[in-house]
Amino acid sequence: MSWFSISALVTRSALHRPATRLYPFERRTPYAKTRGHIEFKINDCTFCTVCAVKCPTGAIVASKKDKTWAIDHGLCILCGNCVHDCREGCITQCREPWPPMRAKEVISYRQDYEAP
Ligand code: SF4
Ligand code: SF4
Numbered sequence: 001m002s003w004f005s006i007s008a009l010v011t012r013s014a015l016h017r018p019a020t021r022l023y024p025f026e027r028r029t030p031y032a033k034t035r036g037h038i039e040f041k042i043n044d045c046t047f048c049t050v051c052a053v054k055c056p057t058g059a060i061v062a063s064k065k066d067k068t069w070a071i072d073h074g075l076c077i078l079c080g081n082c083v084h085d086c087r088e089g090c091i092t093q094c095r096e097p098w099p100p101m102r103a104k105e106v107i108s109y110r111q112d113y114e115a116p
Pocket of ligand 2 (some may be wrong): 058
């Protein structure tokens with residue numbers, strides 16, 4: 001490699017943005033169709049358990065009796081079945097990934113209700 005091509009390479013590298021990012025401080029914006037983590041809103045949930053039955057990995061547990069709904073993010077493979085099968089629109093899939101986990105992470109929700 002000649003001195004001229006080396007200096008051209010150095011100049012080009014100095015004038016362009018770096019090819020890499022300072023991850024995790026600088027993160028790429030997710031693509032429009034990125035399958036991120038599952039989000040849940042309990043207010044409209046009827047606890048029909050369809051999402052739990054359709055989940056291929058058993059990541060969701062829903063109980064009509066206790067009015068609870070839980071998801072194990074370690075088991076979820078982001079297939080989106082639960083999003084499509086919930087008729088109440090309680091489950092959505094956002095574009096951002098779930099933060100890295102060091103241990104099993106089950107998020108539980110409970111709907112408040114008046115005792116009969
Ligand atoms: S999230 Fe939707 S599919 Fe799952 S139990 Fe609630 S209403 Fe049924
Ligand atoms: S996205 Fe798929 S694996 Fe994850 S909770 Fe929903 S149905 Fe289960």
